[in-house]
Amino acid sequence: MRRIAIYGKGGIGKSTTASNLSAAFSALGYSVLQIGCDPKADSTKNLTEGKRINSVLDAIREKGEDNITAEDVLFHSPSGVWCVEAGGPTPGIGCAGRGIITALEKLEELGAYDICKPDIILYDVLGDVVCGGFAMPIRGGYAKNVFIVTSGEMMSLYAASNIASAVRNFGKRGYASYSGVILNSRNVPDEVKTVQKALDEIGGNIVSVIPRDSAVQEAENQGKTVIEALPHSKMASCYRELAERMIKLTEDEQ
Amino acid sequence: MSKCSMINLSCPAEPSLHYVSPAHGGWGVVRIAALVPESHQLFVCPFACGRHGALGGEQNGIKDRISYLFITESDIVSGDFEQLIIDSVDELFEALPKIPKVLFIFTSCLDDLLGTDHEAILAELDRKFPHVKFRHCTMNPISLDTSYPPGVTIEMNMYGLLGRSGVKRKQINILGSNVSFDAECDLKTLLREKGWSVSHISDHDSFESFKTMSEARLNIVTAPIALKSAQQMERELGIPYIASYVNHTPKAVENFYEELSEFIEEDLVAPSKGYHIKAEEKLAWARSVIGDQPIAIDFQAIIKPFSLALTLSEHGFNVGMIASDGVPSHERAAFDVLAKKYPDILVENPLAHEAVTFPFEGEQYLCIGFDCGYMTGSDKVVNIMEDEGLYGYIGICRLMDMLVEAYTGKANVQEMIKEAGLII
Numbered sequence: 001m002r003r004i005a006i007y008g009k010g011g012i013g014k015s016t017t018a019s020n021l022s023a024a025f026s027a028l029g030y031s032v033l034q035i036g037c038d039p040k041a042d043s044t045k046n047l048t049e050g051k052r053i054n055s056v057l058d059a060i061r062e063k064g065e066d067n068i069t070a071e072d073v074l075f076h077s078p079s080g081v082w083c084v085e086a087g088g089p090t091p092g093i094g095c096a097g098r099g100i101i102t103a104l105e106k107l108e109e110l111g112a113y114d115i116c117k118p119d120i121i122l123y124d125v126l127g128d129v130v131c132g133g134f135a136m137p138i139r140g141g142y143a144k145n146v147f148i149v150t151s152g153e154m155m156s157l158y159a160a161s162n163i164a165s166a167v168r169n170f171g172k173r174g175y176a177s178y179s180g181v182i183l184n185s186r187n188v189p190d191e192v193k194t195v196q197k198a199l200d201e202i203g204g205n206i207v208s209v210i211p212r213d214s215a216v217q218e219a220e221n222q223g224k225t226v227i228e229a230l231p232h233s234k235m236a237s238c239y240r241e242l243a244e245r246m247i248k249l250t251e252d253e254q
Numbered sequence: 255m256s257k258c259s260m261i262n263l264s265c266p267a268e269p270s271l272h273y274v275s276p277a278h279g280g281w282g283v284v285r286i287a288a289l290v291p292e293s294h295q296l297f298v299c300p301f302a303c304g305r306h307g308a309l310g311g312e313q314n315g316i317k318d319r320i321s322y323l324f325i326t327e328s329d330i331v332s333g334d335f336e337q338l339i340i341d342s343v344d345e346l347f348e349a350l351p352k353i354p355k356v357l358f359i360f361t362s363c364l365d366d367l368l369g370t371d372h373e374a375i376l377a378e379l380d381r382k383f384p385h386v387k388f389r390h391c392t393m394n395p396i397s398l399d400t401s402y403p404p405g406v407t408i409e410m411n412m413y414g415l416l417g418r419s420g421v422k423r424k425q426i427n428i429l430g431s432n433v434s435f436d437a438e439c440d441l442k443t444l445l446r447e448k449g450w451s452v453s454h455i456s457d458h459d460s461f462e463s464f465k466t467m468s469e470a471r472l473n474i475v476t477a478p479i480a481l482k483s484a485q486q487m488e489r490e491l492g493i494p495y496i497a498s499y500v501n502h503t504p505k506a507v508e509n510f511y512e513e514l515s516e517f518i519e520e521d522l523v524a525p526s527k528g529y530h531i532k533a534e535e536k537l538a539w540a541r542s543v544i545g546d547q548p549i550a551i552d553f554q555a556i557i558k559p560f561s562l563a564l565t566l567s568e569h570g571f572n573v574g575m576i577a578s579d580g581v582p583s584h585e586r587a588a589f590d591v592l593a594k595k596y597p598d599i600l601v602e603n604p605l606a607h608e609a610v611t612f613p614f615e616g617e618q619y620l621c622i623g624f625d626c627g628y629m630t631g632s633d634k635v636v637n638i639m640e641d642e643g644l645y646g647y648i649g650i651c652r653l654m655d656m657l658v659e660a661y662t663g664k665a666n667v668q669e670m671i672k673e674a675g676l677i678i
Binding site: 095 | 366400
């Protein structure tokens with residue numbers, strides 16, 4: 001099993017990247033579980049025909065901690081990807097980090113992994129906040145490889161630096177390792193050069209450059225990933241290549 | 255307050271303001287964890303939580319086995335929290351007269367929000383002190399409504415200390431009871447006659463001796479708090495279990511002996527007939543003494559209050575009220591029969607906000623448990639908490655004796671609550 005976390009600044013395109021990767025992995029024949037670890041609970045939206053699925057925290061709120069089942073929180077997408085959203089508290093109150101902890105613990109308790117039997121687990125995690133809760137997916141027993149999505153914009157690179165530093169701290173404990181950066185282009189001048197320069201300080205390599213392309217928006221308007229909506233497009237090929245590269249860069253652990 | 259035929263089964267009721275009487279509570283995780291011989295506890299918490307725990311430790315005679323690491327806001331926001339715990343263990347071991355065999359590191363509710371990496375802390379401590387077993391435990395009452403409340407996790411941590419043993423004895427462990435059963439308990443007597451021994455954690459005064467609990471062939475779970483721990487022992491140590499919570503119904507005890515007989519491949523039912531008859535006689539005798547005096551049963555005193563209410567009602571007692579915060583799944587069958595056959599029995603949630611108006615004050619109930627005694631102000635109160643020490647047919651006999659003693663005597667509820675160590 002490969003356990004991969006995708007981190008990055010809010011709004012940088014993590015969920016788009018993650019859901020396209022999931023669809024690509026699935027098309028390659030892998031069984032995939034994508035877990036959205038963002039209180040907005042919209043990580044898997046493009047895999048589920050644009051519809052929001054019930055999050056783990058929603059299910060706990062509705063049915064009570066002891067009454068929920070794996071079926072309440074596990075959804076199988078048309079492309080064959082298992083989808084889970086951790087969810088979060090009511091905006092403005094509560095503790096989102098604690099929400100992630102609760103959701104991940106609950107998934108284990110419900111035996112969700114035994115039901116999906118995934119070859120790949122993809123955690124899609126908000127990277128602006130690096131409290132204990134949001135760091136949970138890079139702890140022991142969770143992700144083994146961390147990829148950071150960034151653009152050439154300064155704030156995005158700043159977040160990438162923070163995340164890489166958190167991963168390295170945990171790396172000393174034998175947890176997840178930082179496996180590189182996915183450059184999600186925003187058409188910033190000299191973007192690749194800028195990111196590469198930043199990586200000279202942060203460390204790591206650019207794993208792939210995802211060009212800015214209207215195909216993404218077109219697919220999203222249909223509530224789909226590019227892989228499903230426009231399988232013959234250049235963007236679909238780009239995501240498929242990234243998926244194949246990530247398979248090579250990550251370890252298949254038993 | 256509702257008649258049992260009318261109560262809402264989704265209780266515990268909707269979240270609301272709670273009333274918690276001074277009589278509410280049980281042994282608590284600190285006292286339960288202290289059952290592990292040669293263990294010490296380090297509480298990581300804010301100052302006030304520590305003070306509360308220290309006073310509780312003093313009351314329960316275990317103060318010298320608990321230490322505290324007080325944390326401040328800056329420790330939390332700085333992220334230094336984890337290193338602080340590791341460093342404090344060094345200091346603690348320097349200060350203790352003897353390094354314990356086990357250190358339970360308890361964290362309070364605030365830790366739930368921090369996502370502390372306890373596995374990493376324990377790994378570092380294991381490396382530094384290879385002869386000490388470290389366990390992370392939680393003192394987080396906010397988890398009470400989850401599948402893993404503090405009581406359940408502490409039992410899992412305690413028995414999780416045992417390693418798989420190649421030796422297997424004709425020994426049966428008792429899990430879930432906080433005290434060992436008396437030597438004259440029918441379970442012990444009957445098993446002893448068949449060459450089996452019964453082991454309870456409190457029977458062991460050293461950690462080495464405690465470890466022999468892993469040599470048992472069977473665990474008997476006497477209370478729900480230990481069920482997950484028994485399941486864990488089955489998984490990890492290969493010890494199967496029978497879940498037979500304390501039940502004061504002679505027929506249920508007989509059923510339990512049938513199940514146990516099958517397991518040990520020895521007949522325990524025939525030799526237990528005499529005890530069965532005695533238990534029935536005791537029930538009849540207590541009924542003749544107590545007459546129609548209304549009885550109130552407290553869910554903190556009796557693990558299966560609905561089953562007891564049904565048994566007493568079937569034996570002619572006048573059960574007036576059950577004080578319980580809900581109907582747990584293992585009591586559902588008894589509750590259904592009770593609601594059909596004895597629909598007028600009241601079910602009162604002692605934690606509901608209305609309880610503070612003391613609607614039963616002045617009503618002369620014969621109370622089983624001192625929370626009911628406190629609610630009603632009755633002076634006829636059985637001094638018991640969590641069925642302590644009661645099991646099997648002798649447990650029924652003992653309970654009937656206590657019921658008659660309470661009926662004929664005069665109780666001092668305040669003193670009972672104080673003795674139970676509940677007021678801190």
